[in-house]
Amino acid sequence: MTKRILVLFVDNSSGVLTRICLLFSQKGFNILSITCSVTCYPNISRMTIVTEGDEAQISQIVKQTAKLIEIHSVFLLNNENIIERDLLLLKIEAKENNKKSLLDIVDKYGAKIRDEFSGGIITELTDKPEAIDKFLEDISSFKILEQSRTGITAMEKGDKIPTIDL
Structure with a gap:
């Protein structure tokens, strides 16, 4: 499949x-x-x-x-000729003893910190679905407090534009 x-x-x-x-x-x-x-x-x-x-x-x-x-x-869509993106918002528990290693992973993937609060952070990552899956795998040793993922949006590369039958 x-x-x-x-x-x-x-x-x-x-x-x-x-x-x-x-x-x-x-x-x-x-x-x-x-x-x-x-x-x-x-x-x-x-x-x-x-x-x-x-x-x-x-x-x-x-x-x-x-x-x-x-x-x-x-x-x-032609899977070989597309730009596809997914958005992940992730609320992660961050304690003083593990915050640096958490931030290293966040940095590695280019995720943005959207909020810092007592005991955690909220990150935003927009990337290919496979990269988001890998980020989630790498961050799995931390306690995830909340997760929201948009799902894939995609567009074919180049000058091909889909027609809309109005």
Whole structure:
């Protein structure tokens, strides 16, 4: 099974996300990550969905998704030619005896310290999903107090621009 990223341009209206998730569920597809935001057209949202499957399965879900009335366009991104990012906010316990080693790891990954409080810090890291996974692995010896991760957003490199069927 290969991880694939779909970009959907959808109506910015209530119930659209529910219908898309229901379709994925009915077809037996797991959504690994989903992000959604309004585009430069206020009535259109860009949804990025990460799923996995073989080529036949991915082709099927693209075709089925494109049939939904609220969908304007569906694009399957080329995994070899994309910029993908994920955002992690992490609240970590930091005691005087381990704070330096914690800050060394934070520095190593280029994470930003967004808040320092008595007993801990909040960091922000935006990077490829694999780098965030590695950061979490490296920091696992520290007590994580809270974690929030956005999910993947992605765009193909170069001058190729997806069209939105308005």
